[in-house]
Amino acid sequence: MAALIKLSELAVGASAIVREFPKTGPAFIRLREMGLLAGTPVTLVRTAPLGDPLELKIRGYHLTLRKSEAEHVLVESAP
Amino acid sequence: MALPTHISAPSANSTSRVPVYALVGNPNCGKSTLFNALTGLKQKVGNYPGVTVEKKVGTTYSQHGQPITVIDLPGAYSLAARSPDEAVTRDVLLGRRSDTAQPDRILCIVDATNLERNLYLVHQILDLGRPVILVLNMMDLAAQAGLRLRLNRLEHELGIPVIACEAANGKGIIELRLAMSRTDLPLSRHAWNVPAPIASAVTELQASLIAHDRKAPLIARAEALLLLTDQDSVRVAGSTPLDPRTAEILRGWEKRWEGEGTDWAGTLVNSRYEAIGRLAAEVVLPSATTGPTTSDRIDAVVTHPVWGWLVLGLVMLLLFLSIFTLAEYPMNWIDGRVAALANWVKAGMAPGDLRDLITDGAIAGVGGVLIFLPQILILFFFIGLLESTGYMARAAFIMDRLMSRVGLNGKSFIPLLSSYACAIPGIMATRTIEDPKDRLVTILVAPLMSCSARLPVYLLMIAALVPGDRVPLLTKVGIMLLMYALGTVGAFGFAWLFKRTLLKGAPPLMIMELPPYRLPLFRDVALHMVERAGLFLRRAGTVILGISIVLWFLAAYPKAPADATPTQQLAQSFAGRAGHLLEPVIRPLGFDWQIGIGLITSFAAREVFVSTMGVVFNAESSDNDTKPLRQAMLAARWPDGRMLFTPLTCITLMIFYVFAMQCMSTIAVVKRETNGWKWPVFQTVYMTGTAWVLSLIVYQAGRGLGF
Numbered sequence: 001m002a003a004l005i006k007l008s009e010l011a012v013g014a015s016a017i018v019r020e021f022p023k024t025g026p027a028f029i030r031l032r033e034m035g036l037l038a039g040t041p042v043t044l045v046r047t048a049p050l051g052d053p054l055e056l057k058i059r060g061y062h063l064t065l066r067k068s069e070a071e072h073v074l075v076e077s078a079p
Numbered sequence: 080m081a082l083p084t085h086i087s088a089p090s091a092n093s094t095s096r097v098p099v100y101a102l103v104g105n106p107n108c109g110k111s112t113l114f115n116a117l118t119g120l121k122q123k124v125g126n127y128p129g130v131t132v133e134k135k136v137g138t139t140y141s142q143h144g145q146p147i148t149v150i151d152l153p154g155a156y157s158l159a160a161r162s163p164d165e166a167v168t169r170d171v172l173l174g175r176r177s178d179t180a181q182p183d184r185i186l187c188i189v190d191a192t193n194l195e196r197n198l199y200l201v202h203q204i205l206d207l208g209r210p211v212i213l214v215l216n217m218m219d220l221a222a223q224a225g226l227r228l229r230l231n232r233l234e235h236e237l238g239i240p241v242i243a244c245e246a247a248n249g250k251g252i253i254e255l256r257l258a259m260s261r262t263d264l265p266l267s268r269h270a271w272n273v274p275a276p277i278a279s280a281v282t283e284l285q286a287s288l289i290a291h292d293r294k295a296p297l298i299a300r301a302e303a304l305l306l307l308t309d310q311d312s313v314r315v316a317g318s319t320p321l322d323p324r325t326a327e328i329l330r331g332w333e334k335r336w337e338g339e340g341t342d343w344a345g346t347l348v349n350s351r352y353e354a355i356g357r358l359a360a361e362v363v364l365p366s367a368t369t370g371p372t373t374s375d376r377i378d379a380v381v382t383h384p385v386w387g388w389l390v391l392g393l394v395m396l397l398l399f400l401s402i403f404t405l406a407e408y409p410m411n412w413i414d415g416r417v418a419a420l421a422n423w424v425k426a427g428m429a430p431g432d433l434r435d436l437i438t439d440g441a442i443a444g445v446g447g448v449l450i451f452l453p454q455i456l457i458l459f460f461f462i463g464l465l466e467s468t469g470y471m472a473r474a475a476f477i478m479d480r481l482m483s484r485v486g487l488n489g490k491s492f493i494p495l496l497s498s499y500a501c502a503i504p505g506i507m508a509t510r511t512i513e514d515p516k517d518r519l520v521t522i523l524v525a526p527l528m529s530c531s532a533r534l535p536v537y538l539l540m541i542a543a544l545v546p547g548d549r550v551p552l553l554t555k556v557g558i559m560l561l562m563y564a565l566g567t568v569g570a571f572g573f574a575w576l577f578k579r580t581l582l583k584g585a586p587p588l589m590i591m592e593l594p595p596y597r598l599p600l601f602r603d604v605a606l607h608m609v610e611r612a613g614l615f616l617r618r619a620g621t622v623i624l625g626i627s628i629v630l631w632f633l634a635a636y637p638k639a640p641a642d643a644t645p646t647q648q649l650a651q652s653f654a655g656r657a658g659h660l661l662e663p664v665i666r667p668l669g670f671d672w673q674i675g676i677g678l679i680t681s682f683a684a685r686e687v688f689v690s691t692m693g694v695v696f697n698a699e700s701s702d703n704d705t706k707p708l709r710q711a712m713l714a715a716r717w718p719d720g721r722m723l724f725t726p727l728t729c730i731t732l733m734i735f736y737v738f739a740m741q742c743m744s745t746i747a748v749v750k751r752e753t754n755g756w757k758w759p760v761f762q763t764v765y766m767t768g769t770a771w772v773l774s775l776i777v778y779q780a781g782r783g784l785g786f
Contacts, residue, residue, distance in 0.1 A: 023340075028345075029345070030159075031590060032352075033157040034590060037348065037352055045378075048382065049383070049384040049385075055382070055476070055593060061592060061594075063591070064479075065588070
């Protein structure tokens with residue numbers, strides 16, 4: 001298994017698979033409900049012009065979240 | 080534990096009364112479009128009591144012409160609510176709200192291009208044990224995206240009617256009506272397994288909810304599942320609190336799981352998505368992978384680090400200029416019509432108190448309400464356009480970083496920007512902000528953005544400030560920019576302060592969908608626009624009208640002798656006396672009782688200050704020519720012979736107008752948007768208080784420095 005990195009550190013355009021997710025906090029329950037779960041493939045589409053928030057592509061749609069949340073999500077880079 | 084499988088729904092409601100459907104779906108799935116297509120103009124818009132969430136109810140007809148009621152519930156991603164809007168959707172569906180009967184049936188609309196995430200809400204709704212019709216909207220866009228959907232498979236797996244639809248083109252509406260007319264709608268037979276560690280907690284909670292909270296068995300199970308993911312569910316406004324015994328069971332399980340390190344909420348969400356994943360694998364046929372979509376290509380420019388700002392700047396400039404300049408023509412027209420009407424009444428009626436009440440009180444008051452309509456209509460036309468095309472989400476995405484510096488998120492940007500034109504539509508536009516605290520902070524600071532009504536006051540003061548009859552353009556623009564900057568800094572400063580003290584909350588999230596770009600639907604935009612205008616007239620209009628009449632009365636009574644000039648009349652009216660009463664409070668700011676009268680009357684609208692000064696100093700003036708008034712003001716003296724309008728006084732007065740809440744219409748709208756008098760009163764006190772303190776500092780410091 002490849003090393004895990006923070007979702008916030010994923011390069012723009014890169015894809016990865018979510019591996020670890022914080023257990024508590026309303027933000028993380030909502031992110032799960034939006035379909036961002038352990039095992040979900042994600043692509044970092046871009047960052048906003050000022051570097052934050054991030055735009056992800058998951059399950060065929062585009063989702064934004066701030067870096068402050070993304071740094072708690074660990075992902076495994078996909079080839 | 081598998082869901083009990085029922086084959087047909089109770090049919091008691093099918094003949095005796097009008098069936099009620101709740102329309103639910105994620106944001107951006109075309110729900111409003113479907114609602115408009117079903118009900119046309121047969122809609123009623125109101126508010127859910129106690130919260131500022133819109134209640135939309137419409138009527139559609141079955142194939143046999145029988146009326147069917149449709150409640151358009153606010154868009155939601157999940158029943159585990161994260162905003163007041165989502166809470167209303169959850170509470171109505173669960174039958175928790177006493178003001179809205181629990182709907183008999185549920186119409187679920189999903190975006191066919193984004194099936195998995197949309198099905199999450201559907202999955203929760205199937206648990207409610209009500210008959211559900213599933214509408215797959217945007218089938219045309221799904222086909223364009225190369226998605227092939229097997230609807231009959233979905234229908235088979237869920238056991239409920241599934242209708243393919245293109246609400247924007249009116250396709251599938253007939254089939255939907257046909258399904259809605261059925262009296263024998265089946266209940267879903269979709270079964271999903273609650274994960275083992277949680278199943279026994281659900282059973283136990285369900286039993287307690289049936290026994291102690293008197294819930295029906297299926298609703299009780301849905302409530303039990305929700306209690307485990309929805310942190311708010313125990314303390315929700317408008318719903319009866321949980322029975323202590325049920326709450327005790329919930330706490331017991333949570334404590335136990337926390338000890339064991341079980342992620343119960345996450346497990347529940349995961350297992351729903353697993354079930355959805357299996358379903359989607361059956362229904363969605365893998366498409367040939369496609370390249371970047373049109374939407375992706377637009378976004379490459381629109382959210383580009385350089386071009387993105389340019390596009391945002393252009394869109395905002397267009398929005399701003401339209402409110403500022405385009406609105407002027409209809410506003411002048413309304414002004415002219417109202418004046419003509421007043422003159423017509425004056426010509427036709429004998430002079431007297433009643434005539435004055437009608438013309439100067441009522442007609443002028445109605446005019447004062449109508450005058451806002453052009454700006455409101457234009458702003459909501461733009462907002463409707465921005466929302467239905469998908470650009471609104473991008474603007475919030477781009478601005479989020481900047482807004483987060485003061486603790487707000489990107490969604491506060493458009494309302495604040497609109498407030499430069501007028502705070503009324505700006506405050507009405509805060510409804511797009513989900514977080515109640517962020518929304519309130521945005522409402523509280525919006526009137527600090529210098530609106531167009533302050534311009535005449537600034538212009539008059541600048542004219543009085545600068546020697547000579549012509550003000551150099553650079554000086555004028557310079558001082559003006561300074562005032563705009565002062566208001567903007569004030570707004571962000573207070574937002575920062577409020578978010579740290581009074582309205583402290585969790586840092587706002589920016590978890591939001593960026594929907595694909597779509598062509599706007601003018602019918603939806605127009606309906607939205609007219610709805611806003613109607614709400615403004617009904618709710619805020621009455622308050623504005625009432626205060627206008629009171630202000631008129633204060634300036635017109637008691638009556639001076641018949642041969643008195645308007646100047647003498649105003650001086651001895653209640654407003655004039657109030658000016659004298661006010662003088663001790665405003666004298667430290669360098670204002671006398673005559674300016675005091677202006678402060679009182681301009682509570683109707685800031686620009687009234689200019690016309691009041693015209694009456695006070697007996698000088699005819701117009702917007703284009705302030706010369707006579709300027710000269711009269713410069714000739715004004717304190718009783719001890721000192722000049723009244725010194726440059727320092729003029730600057731102080733401008734600063735006062737930057738911060739003071741001199742606008743009854745804003746107060747009326749804030750009252751409506753916050754559901755009570757608490758926040759408008761607080762806002763008036765903090766704004767006018769700040770204005771007084773800052774003016775005091777500037778004036779006294781200026782005096783100290785010898786100005």
